[in-house]
Amino acid sequence: MDRILVTGGTGYIGSHTVVELQQSGFEVIIVDNLVNSNVDVLCGIEKITGVRPIFENVDCTEYVNLDRTIEKYPGIKAIIHFAALKAVGESVSHPLEYYRNNLVSLINLLELMPKHKIENIVFSSSCTVYGQPDVLPVTEDAPIKKALSPYGNTKKIAEDIITDTINANHALSAILLRYFNPIGAHPSAEIGELPNGVPNNLLPYITQTAIGLRSELKVFGNDYNTPDGSCIRDYINVVDLAKAHVIAVQRMLQKKQKSDVEIFNLGTGRGLSVLELLDIFQKVNKVKVPYKIVGRREGDIEQVWANPARANKELGWKAQSSVEDTLKSAWKWELKLKERREK
Numbered sequence: 001m002d003r004i005l006v007t008g009g010t011g012y013i014g015s016h017t018v019v020e021l022q023q024s025g026f027e028v029i030i031v032d033n034l035v036n037s038n039v040d041v042l043c044g045i046e047k048i049t050g051v052r053p054i055f056e057n058v059d060c061t062e063y064v065n066l067d068r069t070i071e072k073y074p075g076i077k078a079i080i081h082f083a084a085l086k087a088v089g090e091s092v093s094h095p096l097e098y099y100r101n102n103l104v105s106l107i108n109l110l111e112l113m114p115k116h117k118i119e120n121i122v123f124s125s126s127c128t129v130y131g132q133p134d135v136l137p138v139t140e141d142a143p144i145k146k147a148l149s150p151y152g153n154t155k156k157i158a159e160d161i162i163t164d165t166i167n168a169n170h171a172l173s174a175i176l177l178r179y180f181n182p183i184g185a186h187p188s189a190e191i192g193e194l195p196n197g198v199p200n201n202l203l204p205y206i207t208q209t210a211i212g213l214r215s216e217l218k219v220f221g222n223d224y225n226t227p228d229g230s231c232i233r234d235y236i237n238v239v240d241l242a243k244a245h246v247i248a249v250q251r252m253l254q255k256k257q258k259s260d261v262e263i264f265n266l267g268t269g270r271g272l273s274v275l276e277l278l279d280i281f282q283k284v285n286k287v288k289v290p291y292k293i294v295g296r297r298e299g300d301i302e303q304v305w306a307n308p309a310r311a312n313k314e315l316g317w318k319a320q321s322s323v324e325d326t327l328k329s330a331w332k333w334e335l336k337l338k339e340r341r342e343k
Helices: 012-023 041-049 063-072 088-093 095-115 150-168 202-211 238-253 274-285 309-315 323-342
Strands: 003-007 027-032 054-057 076-081 120-126 173-179 181-183 217-220 235-237 261-266 291-294
Touching: 003 012, 012 027, 012 041, 012 238, 063 095, 076 095, 076 238, 088 095, 088 150, 095 120, 095 150, 120 150, 120 238, 150 173, 150 261, 173 238, 181 202, 181 238, 181 323, 202 217, 202 274, 202 323, 217 274, 235 238, 235 323, 238 261, 238 309, 261 309, 274 323
Parallel strands: 003 027, 003 076, 027 054, 076 120, 120 173, 173 261, 181 235, 217 291
Antiparallel strands: none
16 A cells, blocks of 8 residues: 655645545555644544544644654655645735745655655645736646735745756656645535635635625625626636546556656636626525625736646546536535534
């Protein structure tokens, strides 16, 4: 059974990926400092898969602790690196926190990989590296624009760090996965998106408003150059996204890569506006979500959606879930959280 180290594995995308890895026969070691996640997610993973993953409460920016942790688990075949701060607005207010956390953690991992004979890393990147693309849908060959937020800049710099490191050490390989906008929850409703404090992502804010935890949803801007004036994004089901990581790891272990660093967009190829997503959510779940339009948020891109053709062809991966089913899964998860709170 191949061992995979998953940093940030109790987080939203990380936990769904751990489920898919375990269901594909991998042994998973999670490293997470729980800064934006909850250790209870391990119980949800265990309920779905029947296996409780190994968990180490470690901050990836702490080199010595990370080194000791990796040493405890010899024979790790690949790392999937999720651990990062990820809120665009927060990064504008606290840039140094983002640069320190997101870049130091990656540098530590890359330095430790040769020491522990780990050759493969899958990196959780983002469509923010494209900025506001000149052409839509955006392909992996689109020019990388100046980032509109420190968060986006950390993803661009991280990609450069990985590429430069692997160019200097051809024993290492990387796959960079550029996510568009992950939403939804596992169909079992055992795991889902559970941000600490006020959500920075759209869908948990919608579900929390619908359930009554928030008084109203703020829609940031209705004066963008889009059909209804709100921002357009490519919303992808989190389980579909998680499955792409398993395929990426298998590709590396089976030596199917065409180059030492490969890049793939993970999206549906369809753009939906904030107001469209809100409308679909209300219709499929038969709930009302009070909202108001407020001013634009600094760092937000007007519109972006993926051309996922390369991932479809090279990885044999495709987003399968409908937006309606995805939005139903998010509401099912929110209702499950309400049950837990009331117990």
